[in-house]
Amino acid sequence: MRVLTGIQSSGDLHIGNYFGSIKQMVEAQNRSETFIFIANYHAMTSVSDGKRLAQLTMQAATDFLALGIDPTKTTFWVQSDVKEVLELYWALSSFTPTGLLERAHSYKDKTARGASTTHSLFSYPVLMAADILLFSPDIVPVGKDQIQHVEIARDIAIKFNNQYGDILKIPEFKIEEHVATVPGIDGQKMSKSYGNTVNIFGEEKEQLKTIKKIVTENVALEDPKEFLGCNVYNMAKLFLDENALLELQERYKKGGEGHGHFKLYLADVIWEFFKEHRERRAYLQANQDEVREILSQGANRAREVALPMIQKIRDVTGIKY
Numbered sequence: 174m175r176v177l178t179g180i181q182s183s184g185d186l187h188i189g190n191y192f193g194s195i196k197q198m199v200e201a202q203n204r205s206e207t208f209i210f211i212a213n214y215h216a217m218t219s220v221s222d223g224k225r226l227a228q229l230t231m232q233a234a235t236d237f238l239a240l241g242i243d244p245t246k247t248t249f250w251v252q253s254d255v256k257e258v259l260e261l262y263w264a265l266s267s268f269t270p271t272g273l274l275e276r277a278h279s280y281k282d283k284t285a286r287g288a289s290t291t292h293s294l295f296s297y298p299v300l301m302a303a304d305i306l307l308f309s310p311d312i313v314p315v316g317k318d319q320i321q322h323v324e325i326a327r328d329i330a331i332k333f334n335n336q337y338g339d340i341l342k343i344p345e346f347k348i349e350e351h352v353a354t355v356p357g358i359d360g361q362k363m364s365k366s367y368g369n370t371v372n373i374f375g376e377e378k379e380q381l382k383t384i385k386k387i388v389t390e391n392v393a394l395e396d397p398k399e400f401l402g403c404n405v406y407n408m409a410k411l412f413l414d415e416n417a418l419l420e421l422q423e424r425y426k427k428g429g430e431g432h433g434h435f436k437l438y439l440a441d442v443i444w445e446f447f448k449e450h451r452e453r454r455a456y457l458q459a460n461q462d463e464v465r466e467i468l469s470q471g472a473n474r475a476r477e478v479a480l481p482m483i484q485k486i487r488d489v490t491g492i493k494y
């Protein structure tokens with residue numbers, strides 16, 4: 174089974190990203206044929222500083238490799254290294270009613286919040302459809318906010334196939350139902366846009382400072398504390414095995430320790446959890462040529478799949494003459 178997903182290269186990764194999506198990608202590598210790319214053309218819709226976009230792309234590649242994307246198992250590349258996607262994007266555009274794009278939530282939301290309306294923002298789902306349809310995946314795992322985009326890709330593919338025959342594979346999306354929403358330091362959903370994140374690769378001191386800001390109940394030091402619903406406990410739960418979790422529950426119930434103690438413990442647990450990832454990241458940061466080589470090989474593999482498809486598209490559309 175082929176699984177494909179795209180990553181937006183938009184800055185520091187947080188533990189919500191890790192438990193909500195990266196962990197699943199890493200696990201999927203052992204079960205399926207996985208295709209993962211960094212969507213830098215899509216990032217152009219929101220980042221117009223060229224130097225920064227280039228940096229973000231390398232940073233995303235480095236971070237995802239450090240967190241467990243294994244290039245011997247996964248075809249891992251940068252979107253813009255397989256230019257055929259732009260050709261398919263254009264071919265699909267003729268099968269994309271503008272009404273379909275006008276109804277896209279992400280476009281409507283962004284414009285409602287005052288983002289200037291550009292053609293790239295409007296046609297974002299068409300490029301995403303090309304990303305998907307070029308590689309004929311069975312499944313596209315996405316967050317809830319991206320479901321509509323995959324549905325649009327399906328609609329476009331059906332219209333294209335109606336005209337030219339059974340060429341594009343109709344993709345299914347998959348949301349990870351069992352994946353819980355990771356709470357931020359204020360108890361709301363952790364998200365960059367809420368400023369409530371605990372970053373995966375922050376400095377140790379900064380990380381501790383952030384964790385100390387987690388909102389907790391005010392209970393006297395000696396009194397027992399409620400772990401259910403506690404933001405510190407809820408975050409710790411993601412990292413701990415059953416025994417460690419039971420021990421932590423006992424500490425809550427016993428009293429004599431404040432939330433400050435639990436926060437220090439949580440900071441240690443998180444720091445230890447990402448130790449190997451941090452070391453691997455430092456290595457990759459010092460060896461960016463290795464990262465470039467991995468991406469280049471990934472692009473070659475991706476192109477092997479993309480080329481026969483784009484040739485078929487050229488044939489049926491009459492672009493090859």
Ligand code: ADP
Pocket residue numbers: 181183189190191192193194315316317353354355356357362363364365366
């Ligand atoms: P942010 O909300 O910080 O901008 P993104 O939208 O870039 O995060 O999310 C990237 C991926 O991480 C998505 O697949 C999303 O579902 C997942 N994700 C982000 N925040 C959380 C969270 N708090 N809990 C679970 N998953 C999350």
Ligand code: TRP
Pocket residue numbers: 177178179180181212215300301304305313314315319322
């Ligand atoms: N739009 C997706 C996001 O913001 C990223 C993306 C681009 C993508 N192309 C894709 C995801 C193709 C899945 C398939 O997260």
